[in-house]
Amino acid sequence: MLNVTFPSTLGIQEFEDAIAGPDPLGSAVKSVTFSYESVTFIPMEAHVHALCLYNQLARAGVRVRLLWPEHDTLSYADRMGFFQLLDDEVAVRPRRPRGLLARVHRSRNPTLLELTAIVPADRASADRTLQLVYDRVRANVRTSSEADHVAGHVGTVATELVNNIFDWSETPLSGIIGIQRYGGKNPRVTLAIADSGVGITESLRKNNPQGTAGVGDQDLILKAFREGLSSRKEPGGGAGLTRCAAIATQYKGRLCVRTNRTWSKLIVRAESNGLNWNVFNPRGAMVAGTSLTFDLLVDRV
Amino acid sequence: MAHRISVKAIARTPQPAGVEKGRADLAAILRELGAGEVVALDMRGIRLVDSSWAREVIGTLVAEEPRGSVFYLDGVEFPVVAENVDAALFRGGHAILARTADGSHQVLGRPPSAEALEVLKVIERDREVTARSVCSAIGGLASTACNNRLKDLLSARLVVRQESNLPGGGREFMYRALN
Numbered sequence: 001m002l003n004v005t006f007p008s009t010l011g012i013q014e015f016e017d018a019i020a021g022p023d024p025l026g027s028a029v030k031s032v033t034f035s036y037e038s039v040t041f042i043p044m045e046a047h048v049h050a051l052c053l054y055n056q057l058a059r060a061g062v063r064v065r066l067l068w069p070e071h072d073t074l075s076y077a078d079r080m081g082f083f084q085l086l087d088d089e090v091a092v093r094p095r096r097p098r099g100l101l102a103r104v105h106r107s108r109n110p111t112l113l114e115l116t117a118i119v120p121a122d123r124a125s126a127d128r129t130l131q132l133v134y135d136r137v138r139a140n141v142r143t144s145s146e147a148d149h150v151a152g153h154v155g156t157v158a159t160e161l162v163n164n165i166f167d168w169s170e171t172p173l174s175g176i177i178g179i180q181r182y183g184g185k186n187p188r189v190t191l192a193i194a195d196s197g198v199g200i201t202e203s204l205r206k207n208n209p210q211g212t213a214g215v216g217d218q219d220l221i222l223k224a225f226r227e228g229l230s231s232r233k234e235p236g237g238g239a240g241l242t243r244c245a246a247i248a249t250q251y252k253g254r255l256c257v258r259t260n261r262t263w264s265k266l267i268v269r270a271e272s273n274g275l276n277w278n279v280f281n282p283r284g285a286m287v288a289g290t291s292l293t294f295d296l297l298v299d300r301v
Numbered sequence: 302m303a304h305r306i307s308v309k310a311i312a313r314t315p316q317p318a319g320v321e322k323g324r325a326d327l328a329a330i331l332r333e334l335g336a337g338e339v340v341a342l343d344m345r346g347i348r349l350v351d352s353s354w355a356r357e358v359i360g361t362l363v364a365e366e367p368r369g370s371v372f373y374l375d376g377v378e379f380p381v382v383a384e385n386v387d388a389a390l391f392r393g394g395h396a397i398l399a400r401t402a403d404g405s406h407q408v409l410g411r412p413p414s415a416e417a418l419e420v421l422k423v424i425e426r427d428r429e430v431t432a433r434s435v436c437s438a439i440g441g442l443a444s445t446a447c448n449n450r451l452k453d454l455l456s457a458r459l460v461v462r463q464e465s466n467l468p469g470g471g472r473e474f475m476y477r478a479l480n
Contacts (some may be wrong), residue, residue, distance in 0.1 A: 123319065131316055134349060152349050152381030159318045159351040166319060167353075228392060239352035239388045246388070 001031040010042045012256060012293065015049050016263050025056055026261075026286035031063040042073050044180035045092050045192035047082050047115060049258070051176055052194045053287045058087035059173065059196075065091045069091040079105060081115040085176060105133075110139035111181040118165050118175035118195070126162050133158045133179060133191070140189050141298065142182045150296070153247045154179075154191055157294050160240035161193040168207075169197025169289060187298040194291030198257040217262050218280050225255075225266065225275055249274045249293065256293040260287055266280045303339040303480055305375070306330055309346035316349040322345045323357025329360065336378045337369040339461060339479050345376040345402070355389035362394045363410075363458060373479040374399040374409070375453055383409055398459045398479055408459060415451040416446070424460055435476075 002022045007014050024032045034054075051090070057064045064087075068074050074097065077083065081102040106114050112205035113136045118126050122259070138151035158177065165175040182188050200219050205212045211229050212220055223229055225245040228238030248268065249254050255266045257276065265279040309315065311329045312322070334340065342359070362372045377383050377399050390397060390410025400406050400419075406425050412418060423438045424430050430438075436447045454460045455476070463475045 048470075123321065127314060127316065127318060130318065131314070134316065137341065148348065148379055149381060152379055156351060156381060156385055157348045159316070159349065160353075163319050163351060163353050166321075191391070237356065239356070239392050241387050243385060245354055 002027065002029045003031070003033045003035065005035040005037075006039050008038050008040045010036075010039050010046050012043075012046050012049060014047045016281070016284055018054065019287075020116070020283070021285075022287040023061065024062070025053065025288070026042070029062060031065070032057060033065045033067060035066040035186055036066060036071075036073065039073050040071075042077065043182070044080060044112070044115070044178050045256075047077060047080060048176050048178055048192040048194050048293075049287070050173070051082065051085055051115070052196050052289060052291060053285075054090050055085075055087045056196050056288055063091075065093060067093050069094065075101065078102060079114070080112070080178065080180075081106070085115055085117055085174070085263040110136060112136070113177070113179035115176055115178040118162055118177055118193075119170065120166060120172060120174065123166060129177060130155065130159050130162060133177070136179050137189060137191075137296075153250070153277060154189065154294070154296060155245055158191055158193065160244055160286045161290075161292055163240060164200070164203075164290065165193075165195045165197070165198075168200075168203040169195040171195065171197040171289070173197075175289075181298075189296045189298060191294045191296070192291070193293075194258075194289060196289040199288065200224065200257070200290040201259050201262065217259075217282055218249065218264070218277070221257055221259070221262070221264060222266075222275070222277070226259075244294070245275045246290075251296050253297065254278075254293075254295040256291075258284070258287065258291040259286060302368075303373075303375075304333075304335060305343050306333055307345070309343075309352050311428045312347070313477065315346055317347070317354045317358075318351040320353045323354040325357045326354070327361055330362070330458045331382050333368055334370055338371075340370050340372045341375040341480070342372055343376050344374050344382060344399075345378060347382055348379045350382055350385055352385055352389040353423040355386045359386055359397060360390055360393045360395060361396050363390065364393065366458065371461055371479060373397060373459075377401050382418070383407065386410070395458050398458055408457075413453040413457050413459070417450040417457075419451055420447070420450040421459055424454070424476055424478050425464065428480070431455070431473055432476075 006296045067077045078097040078100040083097045084099040132157040134151045137154040141147045173196040177193045225241045228242040252268045261284050262285040263281045266275040268277040269276040387409040396410035432447050434441050460476050
């Protein structure tokens, strides 16, 4: 049995740090307890990461228990749709919310897109969600004359990554997408997308053995975003991730890419060079699939 | 006049995306095609396309020129649509002419030379030209260079050409803007 205790602020970095040692999915344990008892703040993107891990553990037959006292963080998670997407086998103590807040308030707040499942068998539903992504981002930059342009760019990133779920993730498990606008000193709009598939690096290696031979994961990810590496045989493929990188560069945004055990953060160091590494950690805990977080700093729009 | 096909009517969404959707929309466009037409893909109402859809639909149409038709994009309202088509076509080595709602034009994808684009500008302005009229519009341009640039534009399918008989005998090629 494993116990993972989260710190008071549970961003992506803290989530990664907390699971790196115990490595719940990679350690073949039968039971894992995650404690939220000290947690006072969880951004939306950390919920997306956590959901993927918990659902994968439950799918693997591991008993998962979340110790999560009544607190604002629990209400926020409920409001974001966390418990609607959490596998039914995952226990929440002392009480698992029934998703009522999300059901009642879904779509009523223009500053967020609640956590939404991308079901691999249902492209039509995913397309409706992508239209919501566009509308939500547009609503969040409504003071700017560039609203449609920004919505188009974030929508492009979302669409390219949702496409990857359909085309390459090779899993029946649903992906997850969410958007949240944050205020404060550095107001930003964050888009988070994750799937529980084979992972971007594995997919590229499997489908493009020539283009990936002898390239390490670090260079492979950068190459996929900078130059485009297609998993497809047809000419002209591979533009999706390069468009994501170009858009991140244009807005001096940040991209966090997680694939299986590799977690990395890409930032723009110089516009002429596009995206560069800020953090590259190949020794993370196992979480199957690909997740990507895109931070768009609103004051740079 | 170009055969106009509304992409919004075909796709039935303002944001067509993905390989499968692209293939379905391509098949629908192909069903509407005649032979040897200039086809305006009307992009009004389309606010976003992704690179996969752009490659499957627009990339295939410009690469394969089904039934000898020539395609251009018309009424592009959202710059991101042009950007994403541009990125998709560039990787495939193809180009397409795009006009915005206000009538201005740009070449998306891999464009011909800057010199050929200068000639395209003249054709877009005058709508119909001969090699001679282009030479006089661009001062100091030699006739061979002018013909080469026109050929480049023609082979990139950014203009169309028609042969006409001159009143005093002989023939001349007319180069026309896509519309």
